[in-house]
Amino acid sequence: MLGCSGAAPPLDAASPRDGTVSDSTISSDAPGDAPIAAPDSAAVDGSSPSCGGACDPRALTSSCSSDTLCRFVSGIPTCVVRASPDGGQGTDGAACAYDADCGAGLACFGAAGLGTCGRPCCGTRMDCTADERCRGDGALVDGTTTSWGRCLPPVSCDLAHPEHACATREGCYIVDGSGNTECLTAGSVPAGGTCSGASDCLPGHVCTGLASRTCVAICFLSSVAPHQGCADLEHCQAQAYSPAGTGICTAT
Numbered sequence: 672m673l674g675c676s677g678a679a680p681p682l683d684a685a686s687p688r689d690g691t692v693s694d695s696t697i698s699s700d701a702p703g704d705a706p707i708a709a710p711d712s713a714a715v716d717g718s719s720p721s722c723g724g725a726c727d728p729r730a731l732t733s734s735c736s737s738d739t740l741c742r743f744v745s746g747i748p749t750c751v752v753r754a755s756p757d758g759g760q761g762t763d764g765a766a767c768a769y770d771a772d773c774g775a776g777l778a779c780f781g782a783a784g785l786g787t788c789g790r791p792c793c794g795t796r797m798d799c800t801a802d803e804r805c806r807g808d809g810a811l812v813d814g815t816t817t818s819w820g821r822c823l824p825p826v827s828c829d830l831a832h833p834e835h836a837c838a839t840r841e842g843c844y845i846v847d848g849s850g851n852t853e854c855l856t857a858g859s860v861p862a863g864g865t866c867s868g869a870s871d872c873l874p875g876h877v878c879t880g881l882a883s884r885t886c887v888a889i890c891f892l893s894s895v896a897p898h899q900g901c902a903d904l905e906h907c908q909a910q911a912y913s914p915a916g917t918g919i920c921t922a923t
Contacts, residue, residue: 722793722819724748729791729798731776742770743778743791746815761788763822767812779812780821786812790822794856798822806856808838826854830889830917833874842874845889850914860886862920877919879910888920 726734726741728748734741735750742751759772765788766772767779773788780789792798792805799805799822807821828836830852833843837854846853846869855870864886866878872886879887890907893916894900899907901920909918 722817724819726750728778728819729776729793740775743811743813743815743817743819745813746809746811746817748817748819759788763788763790769812778817778819778821780807780810781812782810782814784812791817791819792822793819804853804855806838806841806854808840820856828852828854830875830914831891842870844869844872844874845877845912845914848912850912852914862886862888877912879919890918890920892916892918 724741724747726748728741728743730741738753739750740753741748743749744751759767759770759774759777761767761773761777761779763777767781767786767788768784770779772786773779776790777788778791779786781787789807790799790803794805796803796805802824803822804825805820806823806826809816809819809821811817826836828843830843830845833841833854837843840857841854842857843852844855845851846855853869857874858866858868858871860866860872860876862873862876862885864872866872866884866886869878872878876886876888878884888901890900892899892907892909894907898905898920901907904923905920906923907918908921913919
């Protein structure tokens with residue numbers, strides 16, 4: 672299994688692919704990706720359906736009472752008295768030192784008092800604009816960390832070395848039928864478990880299948896580990912969507 676900080680098996684991008692391609696369909700992470708069979712492709716990025724808190728920090732109007740706003744307090748969305756009628760003045764991407772510096776529906780992400788206003792999200796791209804993903808390390812300007820994500824631009828990554836591009840709690844995932852990869856908030860579904868989106872699975876896995884979708888381990892064709900890092904009675908087999916030098920663990 673590959674996380675953002677775990678060691679990866681050796682990858683030889685020049686190694687030949689297994690000539691047998693048995694499954695070219697994976698579950699996409701959003702509408703509009705490469706044409707693949709994914710009936711529920713709108714986008715689960717791997718987080719829990721409920722990220723916690725007493726209110727919704729994404730709300731532009733109060734989800735508490737009329738004189739309050741939903742702000743992060745010690746990493747948890749909490750109803751607080753408004754500092755001003757519309758919250759702060761900071762827009763998405765503006766510098767901030769406190770949550771109160773940002774407008775309603777935004778939070779101050781960062782560290783050591785140096786932050787940036789950003790849009791919170793709860794594991795789904797539907798919270799973000801079309802060219803953003805729900806990801807990030809959840810670090811807030813007050814030094815705490817929230818289970819909520821932040822809407823950020825997509826970042827491509829290397830399946831063998833996700834730590835080079837991905838944040839602490841992200842994984843590197845195959846996100847479409849062309850083998851493109853992105854850093855996304857890491858999921859928790861193990862191999863064999865049911866999935867509906869690219870990063871429902873644990874890092875180092877892909878959500879794939881036709882009639883039903885399950886998490887399958889990604890492997891490296893050049894690996895010298897027993898069974899190329901796959902389970903007994905499995906081998907590493909490249910698929911149409913496999914980035915060069917990789918495959919998935921397939922029954923022998």
